[in-house]
Amino acid sequence: xxxxxxxxxxxxxxxxxxxxxxxxxxxxxxxxxxxxxxxxxxxxxxxxxxxxxxxxxxxxxxxxxxxxxxxxxxxxxxxxxxxxxxxxxxxxxxxxxxxxxxxxxxxxxxxxxxxxxxxxxxxxxxxxxxxxxxxxxxxxxxxxxxxxxxxxxxxxxxxxxxxxxxxxxxxxxxxxxxxxxxxxxxxxxxxxxxxxxxxxxxxxxxxxxxxxxxxxxxxxxxxxxxxxxxxxxxxxxxxxxxxxxxxxxxxxxxxxxxxxxxxxxxxxxxxxxxxxxxxxxxxxxxxxxxxxxxxxxxxxxxxxxxxxxxxxxxxxxxxxxxxxxxxxxxxxxxxxxxxxxxxxxxxxxxxx
Amino acid sequence: xxxxxxxxxxxxxxxxxxxxxxxxxxxxxxxxxxxxxxxxxxxxxxxxxxxxxxxxxxxxxxxxxxxxxxxxxxxxxxxxxxxxxxxxxxxxxxxxxxxxxxxxxxxxxxxxxxxxxxxxxxxxxxxxxxxxxxxxxxxxxxxxxxxxxxxxxxxxxxxxxxxxxxxxxxxxxxxxxxxxxxxxxxxxxxxxxxxxxxxxxxxxxxxxxxxxxxxxxxxxxxxxxxxxxxxxxxxxxxxxxxxxxxxxxxxxxxxxxxxxxxxxxxxxxxxx
Numbered sequence: 001x002x003x004x005x006x007x008x009x010x011x012x013x014x015x016x017x018x019x020x021x022x023x024x025x026x027x028x029x030x031x032x033x034x035x036x037x038x039x040x041x042x043x044x045x046x047x048x049x050x051x052x053x054x055x056x057x058x059x060x061x062x063x064x065x066x067x068x069x070x071x072x073x074x075x076x077x078x079x080x081x082x083x084x085x086x087x088x089x090x091x092x093x094x095x096x097x098x099x100x101x102x103x104x105x106x107x108x109x110x111x112x113x114x115x116x117x118x119x120x121x122x123x124x125x126x127x128x129x130x131x132x133x134x135x136x137x138x139x140x141x142x143x144x145x146x147x148x149x150x151x152x153x154x155x156x157x158x159x160x161x162x163x164x165x166x167x168x169x170x171x172x173x174x175x176x177x178x179x180x181x182x183x184x185x186x187x188x189x190x191x192x193x194x195x196x197x198x199x200x201x202x203x204x205x206x207x208x209x210x211x212x213x214x215x216x217x218x219x220x221x222x223x224x225x226x227x228x229x230x231x232x233x234x235x236x237x238x239x240x241x242x243x244x245x246x247x248x249x250x251x252x253x254x255x256x257x258x259x260x261x262x263x264x265x266x267x268x269x270x271x272x273x274x275x276x277x278x279x280x281x282x283x284x285x286x287x288x289x290x291x292x293x294x295x296x297x298x299x300x301x302x303x304x305x306x307x308x309x310x311x312x313x314x315x316x317x318x319x320x321x322x323x324x325x326x327x328x329x330x331x332x333x334x335x336x337x338x339x340x341x342x343x344x345x346x347x348x349x350x351x352x
Numbered sequence: 353x354x355x356x357x358x359x360x361x362x363x364x365x366x367x368x369x370x371x372x373x374x375x376x377x378x379x380x381x382x383x384x385x386x387x388x389x390x391x392x393x394x395x396x397x398x399x400x401x402x403x404x405x406x407x408x409x410x411x412x413x414x415x416x417x418x419x420x421x422x423x424x425x426x427x428x429x430x431x432x433x434x435x436x437x438x439x440x441x442x443x444x445x446x447x448x449x450x451x452x453x454x455x456x457x458x459x460x461x462x463x464x465x466x467x468x469x470x471x472x473x474x475x476x477x478x479x480x481x482x483x484x485x486x487x488x489x490x491x492x493x494x495x496x497x498x499x500x501x502x503x504x505x506x507x508x509x510x511x512x513x514x515x516x517x518x519x520x521x522x523x524x525x526x527x528x529x530x531x532x533x534x535x536x537x538x539x540x541x542x543x544x545x546x547x548x549x550x551x552x553x554x555x556x557x558x559x560x561x562x563x564x565x566x567x568x569x570x571x572x573x574x575x576x577x578x579x580x581x582x583x584x585x586x587x588x589x590x591x592x593x594x595x596x597x598x599x600x601x602x603x604x605x606x607x608x609x610x611x612x613x614x615x616x617x618x619x620x621x622x623x624x
Contacts, residue, residue, distance in 0.1 A: 154430055224468030228530070231423060232481035232537060233458030242480070243470055350471045 046329075053326025056319050068119050069323055074278065074303070075118035077316055080110040090117035115278075115307050116316035120324050124331060125283055126297030129195060130274060131264050131335055134202035138259060141203065142210030143245075143252060149211070150218040151240055170208035175268040177205040182272035193296040195283070198274020205269050206259040213258075217251025218244060247350045253343040257336045264332045267301040275302040277310075300328040376401035376571045377422060377541060382437035384417060386429065391417045393596045395437070399541075399588075404563060404572045406586035406603065408579060410618070413592040415575045419543050422446075422573065423460040424453050441540075458485065461539035465546040467526035469518035469533070474501075474510050477518045477529055481537040496536055504532035505562050524555025531562060535570070542566065544574040548581065560585050579619055583607050591615045 015021070059066050075090040082104070089097065098105055153159045181201025191197045221244050229239040267275075276296040286292050307320050375398025384392035392414045399405050407415035417426065421439060424446060426432040438445040446456055469477050478497045487493060497514070501507040506528045510521070518529050527547055534542055544563070548556040563572060563585045576582050582589050582603065589606040591598045591614075599606060599615040610616040617623050 222468065224464055224466055225470060227425065227428070227462075227464060228468040228470065228533075229480070230428070231425065231457055231462035231464075232484060232533065233454050234481075234484050235454055238484065247471060 049322060049325045049329060052318075052322035053324075053329075056323030057326050066119075066323075070119055070124070070327070071121050072119035073122050073280070074115040074120060074298075074320075077113040077116035078110050079113070079316075080105070080108045082108060088117070113314060113316045114311050115303075116320055120300065120303060120320075120327060122279065122282060122298040123300045123303045123324070124327060126275070126299040127264055127301070127328070127331060128335070129283060129297060130198050130202060130270065130299055131260055133195060133199035134206070134263050135256060135260060137199055137203035138206050138210050138263075139252070139256060142207050143214050145207075145211050146214035146218055146252075147240060147245070150215045151236070151244070166208050166211055169204075170212070173268075174205055174266045177201055178269040178272045180204070181269060186273055191294060193272070193274060193276070194294040195274055195297055196293040198270045198297075201269045201273045202263045202266065205266065206262055209259050209262070210252075210255050213255025214248065214252045217248040217255070220251060221247045246346075249350075250343045250347045253339050253346070257339045257343075260335050260339060261332050264328070264335065265301055267305050270299055271302055271305070275299045277302075277306050300324060300331065304328065373400040373403060375399055376441065377573075378438075378440040379418070379421075380438045380440065382418075382421065382439060383435035384414075384421060384426075385431075385433050385435050387431040390435070391595050392421075395597050397590055397597060397600055399571060399573055401571050402567060402569070403587040404567050404574060404585055406582035406589045407573065407575045407592060408577075408582050408589060408618075409592035409598075410623070411577075412594075414595040415590075415592045416545055418592070419545055419573060419575050422541065422543055423457050423462055425462065427453065458537060459539050460541045460543060461534035461537065462543040463527070463530050463534055463545065463547050465549055467523060467530050467550070469521070469526050469529050471517060471519055473515045474518045474521070474529060475514040478533050478536045481533055485537055500532040500536035501529075503535050503566070504528045505558060505565075506532055522555070524551050524558060527551060527555070527559060528562065531559070531566075535566065539570065541571045541573065544572065546575055546577060549577065556581070579607075579621075591618060593618070 057066050057069060058064055072090075075092060078089045078091065078094040080087055094110075149159065149163070153162075178201065181197055181204070185191045185197035185200055186193060189197075225243050225247070226239055229243040230236070234242070274296055276298050279296065279298055281295075283292065283295060283297055286295060304321060304324050307317050307324065311317060377399040379395055379397040379399070382392055382395040383390065384395075395414075395418060407418060409415050420426045421434075434447050439447065441456075441459070444451065470480060472480070475497055478500050479493050482493055482496055487496065498507060498511075501510060506525060509525060510529075513520075518526065521529060527550075531542075531547075548559050551559065560581065563574065566572060567587075574582075574586065586603045588600070589603045590600040591606065591610075591612075593614055599610060599612045601611070605611075606615060607619050610619060
C-alpha cells in the first residue's frame with residue numbers, strides 16, 4: 001500500500017446536495033420544457049387545422065364526408081338574399097338558376113367570392129401526380145448516385161467536392177430551384193409549364209436528401225455480406241443488386257418519406273414550372289398521351305397560397321384555406337404511410 | 353508492376369515443398385503493401401493439394417492478408433497492392449491482368465471470421481451461389497442444397513426449416529451454413545479466416561470435424577489464432593511473424609520439432 005496517492009480521499013457513496021447536482025437537475029427540466037414546448041406548438045397547429053379544416057371536410061349528416069369538396073373543381077361562390085333567406089351557390093348552379101328564373105334575380109344583389117365554392121379535386125390529383133412522378137425520378141437518380149458514391153467511387157478530391165456540392169444543394173432555397181427549373185426546363189427545354197418540368201424541378205430539390213440517406217443506408221449494410229457474395233464468385237454488380245441494395249431499401253424508403261413530405265408541400269418550385277391557378281380539364285383529359293406530360297396541373301400547396309394571399313379574404317375563403325390545408329396534410333400522411341408500410345414489409349423480408 | 357523489390361532468383365528462398373504432396377497454390381516471393389506500408393515480405397510457400405494448411409502467428413503478422421491475397425479479396429482495399437512476386441494456381445499467376453477475378457473466386461472459396469449468412473432463407477443462402485454458376489433448375493438446386501448441407505453436417509438440424517431465415521440459426525450453425533454455401537459451388541480451394549473464433553467449444557469441435565471431412569475433396573487453408581486448433585486440424589503449418597514466413601513444416605514437426613527458435617517460442621506459448 002502506497003502512502004501518498006494522487007486521488008482524493010474516499011468519500012461516501014451517499015448523495016450529497018451540491019450546486020452541480022442542482023444545476024444538472026435544472027438543466028434537465030429545461031430540456032424537458034423545450035421538448036414539450038415543441039410538441040405543444042405542433043399540437044396547436046394540427047388541432048387548429050384539424051378543427052377548422054375538419055368542419056369543412058366532414059359533416060354531421062350522412063355521408064359524413066363533404067363529397068363535393070373532394071370531387072369537384074374550385075368554383076366561384078355566389079351569395080345572395082332571396083325571400084329573406086341567404087342562398088349560396090356555385091357558379092355553375094348559379095348560371096343554370098339564373099337562366100331558369102331570370103326575373104327572380106333581377107334586383108337581387110349578388111356577392112361573388114372566387115374559388116370559394118366547389119372542391120379541390122383537381123388539386124389533389126395534381127399533387128399526387130407531382131409527388132409520384134418526382135419521386136420516381138428522384139429515387140432513380142438518387143439511388144444510382146448513392147450506389148456510385150458508396151460502392152464504386154474511390155475517395156479523392158473530386159469525390160469530396162461532389163459530396164460537398166450535394167450537401168450544399170440541400171441548403172439551396174426552394175425558390176431558387178423553382179427559378180432554375182423555370183430557366184432550364186420551362187424556357188430552355190421549351191417544356192412550358194408542365195408536369196414534367198415540375199417533376200424534374202422537385203426531383204432535383206430532394207435529390208440531396210435521397211442521395212445522403214441512401215448512401216447511409218448502403219453503408220449500413222454489413223461489409224461481410226458484400227464479401228460473402230464476392231467470395232462466391234459474384235460480380236460487383238450482382239453483389240450490389242442482390243445482396244446490398246435490397247437490404248438498404250428500407251433505409252432508402254425512410255428518406256423517401258421525408259422527401260415525399262417536402263415534394264408535396266413545396267410551393268415555390270412548382271409555381272413557375274408546373275402549377276396552374278385554375279384549369280378546366282382534368283390531367284387525363286388529353287388528346288394524345290404525350291400531352292399528359294406537358295400539361296400544367298393544379299396543386300394543393302399552390303392552391304393554399306392562392307386562396308390565402310391572392311384573393312380578398314373573408315369567411316368563405318377561410319373555409320377553403322382550412323379545408324385545403326386539412327386535405328393536404330391528410331394526403332401527405334397517406335402517401336407517407338404507404339411508404340412506411342412498404343418499408344415495414346421489406347424489413348420483415350430482409351433482416352440482418 | 354514495379355520490380356525494384358524483386359530479389360534475384362538465386363538469393364530467394366526456394367519454395368519449401370520437398371516432403372509434401374504437390375503444391376496446388378504456389379506463392380512465389382510475394383511482397384505485399386498497404387499503401388507505403390509493407391505487410392508481407394518475400395513469402396514463398398507451396399500449399400499442398402487436398403491437405404489442411406494452417407497459417408499461424410501473432411496478430412498483425414500478415415496471415416489474414418496472405419489468405420485474402422489467395423482469392424484477391426484484397427482487391428477491395430483501395431490501397432492494397434502487390435509489390436512483386438506471384439501466386440500461381442495451375443501455373444497461372446492469379447494477379448495476371450488476364451485473370452478473371454470472378455472465375456478465380458469461384459475456384460477459391462472463402463469462409464469468414466464472422467459468419468455472414470445472407471439475410472435470406474437457408475435454402476436461398478446456398479442457391480445464391482449456384483445461380484451465379486448458372487444452375488437454375490429447381491430439381492438440381494434442391495439436390496445440391498441438400499448435398500451441401502449434408503456435406504457441412506447441417507442437414508439434419510435444418511431440413512425441416514429450409515425456408516426460414518439463415519439468421520435464425522445459432523452461431524455455429526451459421527458458420528456451417530457459410531461452409532455449406534462455399535462447398536456448394538465446388539471450389540478447388542477453401543480459405544478459412546479464423547472460422548471458429550466466435551464459436552463456443554462444442555460448435556468449434558463440429559466445425560473442426562467438418563474440416564477433417566472436407567479435406568478429402570478440397571484444399572483447405574485456415575488462419576487461426578488458436579494453436580491447439582492448428583495442431584488438431586491441420587496437416588501443414590506455416591508460422592508468420594511481422595510479415596515474414598518464419599517456418600513451414602508438417603504440423604507435427606512445427607509443434608514437436610521446430611527448427612527456428614522464434615517458432616519454438618511461439619508454439620510453446622512464450623510470446624504472441
